[in-house]
Amino acid sequence: MEAGVEKKTAISPKSKKRPRRKREVPPTEVGDIEDISFSKDETLQIRASLLEWYDKNQRDLPWRTMSGGLDERDKRGYAVWVSEVMLQQTRVSTVIDYFKRWMNKWPTLHHLAQASLEEVNEMWAGLGYYRRVRFLLQGAKEVVEGGGRFPETVSDLRKIKGIGEYTAGAIASIAFRKAVPVVDGNVVRVISRLKTISANPKDAATVKSFWKLAGQLVDPCRPGDFNQALMELGATLCSLSNPGCAACPISAQCHVLSLSGENELVHVTDYPTKVVKAKQRHEFSAVSVVEILNCQETMGPQSSSKYILVKRPNKGLLAGLWEFPSVLLEKEADLTSRRKAVDNYLQSSFNLDLKESARIVSRENIGECVHVFSHIRLKMYVELLVLHAKGNRSIDYKRQDKESITWKYVDNENLGNMGLTSGVRKVYTMVQKHKQTEQSTIPGRRRKTAVRR
Known part of the structure; x- marks a missing residue:
């Protein structure tokens, strides 16, 4: 939830809707944002109403049901983290x-600290934003190396790799009942509507003011519950485009709701101010799914066919994760250009000589797919390159320069069970569907005639 709105469908009752007109005036803002604050009465009313609503409506989530006893303080802090x-x-x-799967495998911080990056990447596969799990592992190792005692305060938590202001506030308040605020996209939305704040929510000064306001609201007796209640309200009733104001427990304190009843040009959904997102960078890559038939690197009779997987560098996008051999292209490219780029990659990176080490059984263009990251729109051109090892020799890849590449053979069964990233999984699914279609449309033939170069 940090640095973004929880992606959850709004839960709101049906309410009367009036036709929306194009806004002709800017939204009303109550004074300078630095001068905005909650009165004592407002604060007490919001705390009481929101906590009462939360006690009745909170979602049953596994990290909320873990024991909070003193003997399990470290486990509680770890689970919240x-x-x-x-x-x-x-x-x-x-x-x-x-x-659930994570906690079953690594139930404590000490268990996680003993894991490898490859193990946590496998477990994380599909969640995206892999930088998060690298920092989580690194942070766990730091805590254990520092004595193993889980920090309780925001200042101490901030010293751990990957823990920012939001995560530190969440752990301190939820796990250790420290009266500190948390601010995510949901909290920004709720507070901006309570106080009709139209300032840019991404501006540093505005963000600082939201933290100040959230700090005024947090309940000193139940800080963790209050912070979760505020985020829960933003994730459910006080949603981005379909707020359920009729059922909101703090609607009486919502200034924008009051204004919308007096001025038809003011709408609850005008807040917070929409910020234009930066345009995604468009990138292109040629992905070659290389399958080796009669591979001699076998572990049994079912391992005669293997795929090649390459490990990405340990720094940068998708660091340390496995993928099919691929080449970034400068722009969109035709089939001939893509194959030339792949051939150069295989030759320069692995010293792969197709004439000496193997013969091409088939080389087929599978299609295209798009994978979207937060800042990149990657278009992948996918091919299936099937090679047959000559004689009894395996295909031996040897990098010619000093920069090493980590790679491995994986059979079809193990590949299907690996924790692949969603982008690699898309490519693998395309190949599997292609094979199934080919086998069903050409009875008695396993492959098309080889495409020779």
Whole structure:
């Protein structure tokens, strides 16, 4: 949930809707944002109403039901940390199963600290934003190396790799009952509507003011519950485009709702101010799914066919994850250009000599697919390159320069069970569907005639 709105369908009762007119005046703002504050009466009313609503309506989530006893303080802090990192930019419904599997494999911080990056990447596959899990692992190792005692305060939590202001506030308040605020996209939306704040919510000064206002509201007796209630309200009733104001427990304190009843040009959904997102960068890549028939690197009779997977560098996008051999292209390219780029990559990176090491059985253009990252729109051109090892020799890849590449053979069964990223999974699914279609349309033939170069 940090740095973004929880991706959850709004839960709101049916209410009367009036036709929306084009706004001709800017939304009303109550004074300078630095001068805005909640009165004592407002604060007490919001706390009481919101906590009462939360006690009745909170969702049953696994990280909320873990014991909070003193003997399990470290486990509680660890569980909140894992859940909050997973919830960043990810739907709650998606996180639940991931969280359960994670806690079953690494129930404590000490268990996680002993894991490898490859293991946590496998477990994380499909959640995206893999930088989060690298920091989570690194942070766990830091805590254990520092004595193993889980930090309780925001200042101490901020010293851990990957823990920012939001995550520190969430752990401190939820796990250790520290009266500190948390601010995510849901909290920004609720507060901006309560106080009709139309300032740019991404501006540094505005963000600082939201933290100040959230700090005024947080309940000193139940800080963790209050913070979760505020986020829960933003994720459900006080949604981005379909707010359920009629059922909102703090609608009496909502200034924008009051104004919308007096001025038809003012709408609750005008807040917070919409910020134009930066345009995504368009990138293109040629992906070659290389399958080796009669591979001698076998582990049994079912391992005669293998795929080649390459490990990405340990820094940068999707660091340390496995993918099919691929080449970034400068722009959209035709089939001939793509194959030339792939051939150069295989030759320069692995010293792969198709004439000496293998013969091409088939080389087929499978199609295209698009994978979207937060800042990149990647278009992948996918091909299936089937090679046959000559004689009894295996295809031996040897990098010629000093920069090493980590790669491995994976058979079809193990590949299907690997924790692949969603982008790699898309490519693999395309290949599997292609094979199934080919086998069903050409009885008695497993492949098309080889495409020779």
